[in-house]
Amino acid sequence: KNQVEQSPQSLIILEGKNCTLQCNYTVSPFSNLRWYKQDTGRGPVSLTIMTFSENTKSNGRYTATLDADTKQSSLHITASQLSDSASYICVAGHAGNMLTFGGGTRLMVKP
Amino acid sequence: DGGITQSPKYLFRKEGQNVTLSCEQNLNHDAMYWYRQDPGQGLRLIYYSQIVNDFQKGDIAEGYSVSREKKESFPLTVTSAQKNPTAFYLCASSTAAAQQFFGPGTRLTVL
Numbered sequence: 001k002n003q004v005e006q007s008p009q010s011l012i013i014l015e016g017k018n019c020t021l022q023c024n025y026t027v028s029p030f031s032n033l034r035w036y037k038q039d040t041g042r043g044p045v046s047l048t049i050m051t052f053s054e055n056t057k058s059n060g061r062y063t064a065t066l067d068a069d070t071k072q073s074s075l076h077i078t079a080s081q082l083s084d085s086a087s088y089i090c091v092a093g094h095a096g097n098m099l100t101f102g103g104g105t106r107l108m109v110k111p
Numbered sequence: 112d113g114g115i116t117q118s119p120k121y122l123f124r125k126e127g128q129n130v131t132l133s134c135e136q137n138l139n140h141d142a143m144y145w146y147r148q149d150p151g152q153g154l155r156l157i158y159y160s161q162i163v164n165d166f167q168k169g170d171i172a173e174g175y176s177v178s179r180e181k182k183e184s185f186p187l188t189v190t191s192a193q194k195n196p197t198a199f200y201l202c203a204s205s206t207a208a209a210q211q212f213f214g215p216g217t218r219l220t221v222l
Contacts, residue, residue: 041218042215044201044213097211099156104151
């Protein structure tokens with residue numbers, strides 16, 4: 001069964017601090033790994049997308065890593081800002097552009 | 112202003128009523144998708160369409176119906192057969208094997 005697990009479920013950090021979100025996936029056949037940011041009551045917005053041959057990809061203060069051997073990914077946020085408060089969703093892509101979504105990590109950045 | 116629009120933003124349904132959620136895109140994408148999001152859970156695929164006049168069931172299609180008469184439009188009808196329709200509904204579109212872009216969502220509440 002295709003599955004994506006994220007940890008932690010929620011996280012509170014102080015503004016300016018760094019944090020790392022984790023994702024484990026079991027998807028076959030694996031095509032790509034995506035991270036989305038979703039503000040409350042809004043649609044998800046793409047942050048990064050990596051194929052199985054890519055180890056890391058950055059988008060501003062967001063850096064995603066991928067280990068296709070261990071089926072793990074992480075999203076690192078540097079110098080957090082209040083606007084980073086959102087849910088971060090890990091998504092595994094497989095055949096036919098189908099996606100399996102994780103439950104998300106809810107991040108709150110406090111001043 | 113290009114993108115995906117969904118309407119209405121909020122929708123209330125009485126027991127036994129059918130309601131239709133609108134999704135329109137002007138990105139010239141061939142593929143469109145409908146997802147359902149419940150609190151703390153990953154997005155689940157309801158229906159998808161890879162091309163006009165063709166669509167397939169996703170993981171949770173029971174109680175829903177769709178049509179794809181135009182490339183730009185992919186409306187979702189929530190029928191009275193859907194026993195627990197209260198949720199956040201997201202529409203997405205993509206080109207083949209590319210990232211999916213999401214609309215702003217419709218929150219449906221059953222009264």
